[in-house]
Each structure stands twice: as C-alpha cells, then as structure tokens.
Amino acid sequence: PPPPQIEPLPEGDPDAVGDAPPMPGEASPQNREQKRFARYDRNRDGVITRVEMMGSRTKAFKALDKDGDNLLSFEEWAVATADRFGAADADKDGKLTPAEFAATAPKRAAKAKCKC
Structure with missing residues (x-):
C-alpha cells in the first residue's frame, strides 16, 4: 500500500499576538546513525570491535541452536522459519x-515511560 499522506501543519491565526511557539527539532540522518553506532559500541570507546558487533545477535543465535552445539544447522533454521x-x-x-507478513516483524521492547 502507498504511504499515508502527510497533512500540512496549520498556518495559525494571522491576528495572534506574541512570539511564535518553537518548532520541534528534526532528527538528522547523522543523529540516527550515531545512535545506531552507540548501540553496538558497548564500552563507549568510539570503535566497534567484532565481539561488540556479534554480541547483539548471540541471544537470537542461541534461540535457534536447539541442540546447543554452537552450530546452526539448516534443519534448525528451517524449523524455526517454518514455525x-x-x-x-x-x-x-x-x-x-x-x-500476516507484518506479524513476522521483530517485536520491539516498549520504552520505559518517564517517571518525571
């Protein structure tokens, strides 16, 4: 399906007095990329090691490796995919x-609500 139409922001009242409200900031692609980098850089040293890169997938791998031999056979992968x-x-x-396909997307953990 096509993406939903984005409605323009309302223009506002031309007779209003006072300063305009601040506009919301926009995330730049660089900021998103910095956040993605930070998720992998576990020790925050500014570089991603192979262990850091692979570490995020360990839990998913172990869930597929049913016999626990640290090898993922085609059968183990096929059963998980068929299920x-x-x-x-x-x-x-x-x-x-x-x-139905949308139901196969990885479930994201809900962000904790602010306790302000």
Missing part, C-alpha cells in the same frame, strides 16, 4: 498477506 511462517499464516492458506 514462524505457520504462526503468521492466520488463515492457513499457505500464503502470507501483507498484514
């Missing part, structure tokens, strides 16, 4: 609609 497909195929027709 994931079967769980997403809500109408059990052997095909995934866009809505």
Whole structure:
C-alpha cells in the first residue's frame, strides 16, 4: 500500500499576538546513525570491535541452536522459519498477506515511560 499522506501543519491565526511557539527539532540522518553506532559500541570507546558487533545477535543465535552445539544447522533454521511462517499464516492458506507478513516483524521492547 502507498504511504499515508502527510497533512500540512496549520498556518495559525494571522491576528495572534506574541512570539511564535518553537518548532520541534528534526532528527538528522547523522543523529540516527550515531545512535545506531552507540548501540553496538558497548564500552563507549568510539570503535566497534567484532565481539561488540556479534554480541547483539548471540541471544537470537542461541534461540535457534536447539541442540546447543554452537552450530546452526539448516534443519534448525528451517524449523524455526517454518514455525514462524505457520504462526503468521492466520488463515492457513499457505500464503502470507501483507498484514500476516507484518506479524513476522521483530517485536520491539516498549520504552520505559518517564517517571518525571
């Protein structure tokens, strides 16, 4: 489906008095990239080591490695993939609609609410 239309911001009242409210800041691609880098740079030394890069995938790998031999066989991967497909195929027709496929997306942990 096409992306939703973005509605323009309201123009405001031309007869209003006082200073205009501040506009919200925009995240630049560099800021997003810096955040992504920081997620991998666990010890915050400004470089990402191989261990840091691979460390984020350890939990997912261990979940697929059912026999615990630190080797992922095709069978282990295929079973996990088939189970994931079967769980997403809500109408059990052997095909995934866009809505069913969306159910296969990794679940993001909810951000903690501010306790201000």
